[in-house]
Amino acid sequence: MATGDGTVGKALEILDRVAAFGRPVRFSEVLDDSPYPKATLYRLLQTLVHQRMLTFDAERGTYAPGIRLVRLAHNAWTHSTLAPLARPHVDALAAEIGETVHVAQLDHAQVLYVDKRSSAVPVEMISQTGKVGPAYCTGIGKAMLAFLPLDLLDWVLSQQSFHRFTPHTLTSEKALRHELDEIRACGHAFDREEHEPGIICIAVPVLTPEGRLLGGLSVTSTTRRRGLEDLEPLAPRLKSTAARIAADAESWHFPDQTPKPTPGRVRDLTETTQ
Amino acid sequence: MATGDGTVGKALEILDRVAAFGRPVRFSEVLDDSPYPKATLYRLLQTLVHQRMLTFDAERGTYAPGIRLVRLAHNAWTHSTLAPLARPHVDALAAEIGETVHVAQLDHAQVLYVDKRSSAVPVEMISQTGKVGPAYCTGIGKAMLAFLPLDLLDWVLSQQSFHRFTPHTLTSEKALRHELDEIRACGHAFDREEHEPGIICIAVPVLTPEGRLLGGLSVTSTTRRRGLEDLEPLAPRLKSTAARIAADAESWHFPDQTPKPTPGRVRDLTETTQ
DNA sequence: CTTTTGGTTCCATTATTCGGAACCTGGTTT
DNA sequence: AAACCAGGTTCCGAATAATGGAACCAAAAG
Numbered sequence: 001m002a003t004g005d006g007t008v009g010k011a012l013e014i015l016d017r018v019a020a021f022g023r024p025v026r027f028s029e030v031l032d033d034s035p036y037p038k039a040t041l042y043r044l045l046q047t048l049v050h051q052r053m054l055t056f057d058a059e060r061g062t063y064a065p066g067i068r069l070v071r072l073a074h075n076a077w078t079h080s081t082l083a084p085l086a087r088p089h090v091d092a093l094a095a096e097i098g099e100t101v102h103v104a105q106l107d108h109a110q111v112l113y114v115d116k117r118s119s120a121v122p123v124e125m126i127s128q129t130g131k132v133g134p135a136y137c138t139g140i141g142k143a144m145l146a147f148l149p150l151d152l153l154d155w156v157l158s159q160q161s162f163h164r165f166t167p168h169t170l171t172s173e174k175a176l177r178h179e180l181d182e183i184r185a186c187g188h189a190f191d192r193e194e195h196e197p198g199i200i201c202i203a204v205p206v207l208t209p210e211g212r213l214l215g216g217l218s219v220t221s222t223t224r225r226r227g228l229e230d231l232e233p234l235a236p237r238l239k240s241t242a243a244r245i246a247a248d249a250e251s252w253h254f255p256d257q258t259p260k261p262t263p264g265r266v267r268d269l270t271e272t273t274q
Numbered sequence: 275m276a277t278g279d280g281t282v283g284k285a286l287e288i289l290d291r292v293a294a295f296g297r298p299v300r301f302s303e304v305l306d307d308s309p310y311p312k313a314t315l316y317r318l319l320q321t322l323v324h325q326r327m328l329t330f331d332a333e334r335g336t337y338a339p340g341i342r343l344v345r346l347a348h349n350a351w352t353h354s355t356l357a358p359l360a361r362p363h364v365d366a367l368a369a370e371i372g373e374t375v376h377v378a379q380l381d382h383a384q385v386l387y388v389d390k391r392s393s394a395v396p397v398e399m400i401s402q403t404g405k406v407g408p409a410y411c412t413g414i415g416k417a418m419l420a421f422l423p424l425d426l427l428d429w430v431l432s433q434q435s436f437h438r439f440t441p442h443t444l445t446s447e448k449a450l451r452h453e454l455d456e457i458r459a460c461g462h463a464f465d466r467e468e469h470e471p472g473i474i475c476i477a478v479p480v481l482t483p484e485g486r487l488l489g490g491l492s493v494t495s496t497t498r499r500r501g502l503e504d505l506e507p508l509a510p511r512l513k514s515t516a517a518r519i520a521a522d523a524e525s526w527h528f529p530d531q532t533p534k535p536t537p538g539r540v541r542d543l544t545e546t547t548q
Numbered sequence: 549c550t551t552t553t554g555g556t557t558c559c560a561t562t563a564t565t566c567g568g569a570a571c572c573t574g575g576t577t578t
Numbered sequence: 579a580a581a582c583c584a585g586g587t588t589c590c591g592a593a594t595a596a597t598g599g600a601a602c603c604a605a606a607a608g
Contacts, residue, residue: 005321006595007565008285012325019349028585037567042587047279051286052382055354061586065350067381070388073347074404075293076339080329107341108326114344130348280564281596302554311598316556335555 010036014044015053015065024062073130081105082206082215083115083129085252086245090117090217093241097219097234099226102201104140105215106148107132109159111141114215136160136176137169139191139203140218145176146183147205147213153180168194188235190228191218198223202231206242206249214249217242284310288318289327289339298336351403355379356480356489357389359526360519364391364491367515371493371508373500378414379489380422381406383433385415388489410434410450411443413465413477414492419450420457421479421487427454442468462509464502465492472497476505480516480523488523491516 005012017033018025027045034041045063048054052068078084086103094101100118104111111133135141135156148156162171170176183189191201203218219234279286291307292299305315319337322328326342352358360377368375368391377389390402409415409430422430436445444450457463465475477492493508 005324007281008318008321009325010565011282012327015346019346022349023353026585031585038586039567039569039588040565043565044282047282050279051283053286064353065346067350067354067379067386067388069343069347069350070355070404071381071386071406072289072293072339072404073343073350074406075296076341076343076347077404079296079298079338080341081344105341107345112341112345130344130346130351132345132348284596300554305554312555313557313598313600314596317596 011044011048014041015048018048018054018063019065024057024060024064026060026062030063077114077129081114082245082249085248086115086206086215086217087117089241089244089248090115093219093237094118097237100220102140102218102220103215104144104218106135106144106156106213109135109156111135111138111144111216134160134163134165134195136162137165137191137194138218139189139201139220140216142176142180142183142191143189143203143205143218144213144216146180146189147207147211165195166193166197168192170194186235187239190231191220192228193223200226200228200231202228202234202238204235204238204242206245208246208250214246217245285318285322288315289322292322292328292337293339298331298334298338300334300336304337347404351388355388356519356523357403359522360389360480360489360491361391363515363518363522364389367491367493367511368392371511374494376414376492376494377489378418378492380409380418380430380487383409383430385409385412385418385490408434408437408439408469410436411439411465411468412492413463413475413494414490416450416454416457416465417463417477417479417492418487418490420454420463421481421485439469440467440471442466444468460509461513464505465494466502467497474500474502474505476502476508476512478509478512478516480519482520482524488520491519 014030014034014036018030021029027042030045031038031041036044045054045056048066049056049063052066054063054066056063082105083103090101090103094117100116102113103115104113106112113129113131113133115129133141135145145153145156157173157176160173160176162173162176163169164171170179179189188202188204191199191203193200199220200223201218201220203216205216206214208214217238219231219238221231288304288308288310292304295303301316301319304319305312308315310318319328319330323330323337323340326340328337328340330337356379357377364375364377374390374392376387378385378387380386385407387405387407388403407415409419419427419430431447431450434447434450436447436450437443438445444453453463462476462478465473465477467474473494474497475492475494477490479490480488482488491512493505493512495505
């Protein structure tokens with residue numbers, strides 16, 4: 001039940017919970033959602049606000065994630081993310097194939113998108129970067145899961161909600177494991193409208209030469225524009241891009257980002273962060 | 275000397291310090307830079323790593339800001355920032371005048387850029403977003419300072435380093451206050467190559483109808499392309515954009531982001547975050 | 549082989565956090 | 579108008595977690 005890590009852990013857990021709402025929340029809402037008694041929660045929130053990790057709207061009495069996070073994230077993104085390294089390669093790829101390319105990493109058993117490049121459409125989608133999504137039903141998620149060390153895979157799979165988003169969603173660990181075997185064999189994964197109807201993608205993992213998982217790369221399209229058979233031929237191009245990224249990462253020595261088991265459940269289902 | 279807020283405050287202070295390095299750092303480097311004894315710092319870092327607020331590269335023994343921040347920042351950016359609201363207006367402005375437009379807010383006495391649109395280049399996300407810069411020597415910083423409530427201004431000014439970046443940098447509080455008076459009078463501010471040689475800009479504050487400061491807006495150019503006299507005519511257009519943003523913010527009721535005095539010095543000078 | 553440097557662990561002391569309960573609002577009901 | 583709530587906020591002794599000096603360890607340097 002406890003997050004561990006004493007006070008800091010608790011405070012950050014609250015921060016996560018507030019963020020998970022995806023909108024400003026009242027004290028009592030957080031209270032209902034948290035294991036702490038009134039007084040304790042109150043103090044924790046006060047601290048977070050005072051630290052500018054949360055902002056408090058006095059007139060409405062609501063809490064929202066704070067501006068200090070934006071500043072910190074800038075550093076995190078540039079130094080602990082595949083994105084800046086991958087960008088030149090991803091740009092080239094996006095330009096060449098004219099579809100949207102995503103770069104993601106695993107974070108706490110979920111897919112965390114760290115960059116997005118669409119060549120054609122002049123992008124309006126608000127900062128996709130930082131969004132999280134489920135691992136078990138996205139192409140990029142499955143591509144990464146397939147190449148996770150087995151002990152970690154066990155943990156990560158235990159954290160999946162297997163919520164049925166579409167008729168094609170794989171909703172059992174067994175089915176997923178079976179597909180992961182196939183992905184491992186051929187080296188790329190598909191999203192067959194498993195997360196959103198009409199949205200398909202092909203994805204590959206980014207692996208070091210020794211096989212350590214760094215992240216993933218995906219090309220997304222719609223069933224209106226293309227079919228899976230149009231995406232499959234892109235596999236080699238994706239793989240070469242991934243290899244190039246991995247090579248760069250190797251030389252720049254990229255820190256180990258493999259998720260580590262933590263007590264405490266992962267957020268859950270619908271929470272594709274708004 | 276103390277940051278206040280007990281353990282959480284200390285942990286976050288460490289997080290800031292690590293981030294401020296702008297590169298992966300060794301334990302001992304953080305130790306030199308921090309007021310805590312070895313054992314304490316060690317535990318603090320452990321906690322942060324365990325919480326994924328930092329990542330630890332075991333092979334190099336270095337710490338860097340963690341991936342969890344990227345995820346949290348996404349929420350912060352969408353809900354506690356002017357950026358998403360401002361974007362349509364800023365897009366229009368950028369397209370119209372063909373120069374780079376920045377959106378910023380004040381955070382802890384510094385300028386925090388929350389969005390950037392350059393008409394030419396497609397888009398940047400967190401790469402630019404989240405950067406911080408000095409308030410006393412940027413156009414957008416001065417535009418915001420000028421419209422800060424006086425008691426806050428006192429505090430914010432006391433936090434400025436007044437480092438001389440260029441020959442044009444205002445390096446005294448008195449000189450700055452004088453210029454702020456002028457800015458307050460005419461409603462817009464210039465950056466006369468005060469932060470970077472060759473870079474000029476015109477900026478305006480984003481104010482609610484009642485005069486509460488929400489953020490700032492700036493158009494940047496280079497002395498090669500334009501002179502200040504070319505920028506001045508843009509002032510009305512900038513002001514109308516700012517007004518429109520403020521109107522939207524009002525109806526969506528934007529939380530109060532005015533910086534609040536905190537014990538503890540602001541980072542310092544050169545740290546325009548890499 | 550000895551010393552130094554950089555990092556990790558121990559553990560009794562000390563300072564913080566905890567949380568039940570009391571206490572404020574301001575708004576509703578009887 | 580008195581009684582009653584439903585959020586919030588504050589108190590304070592008890593419970594717990596953080597503290598940091600010192601010892602320890604490993605690897606590099608002398």
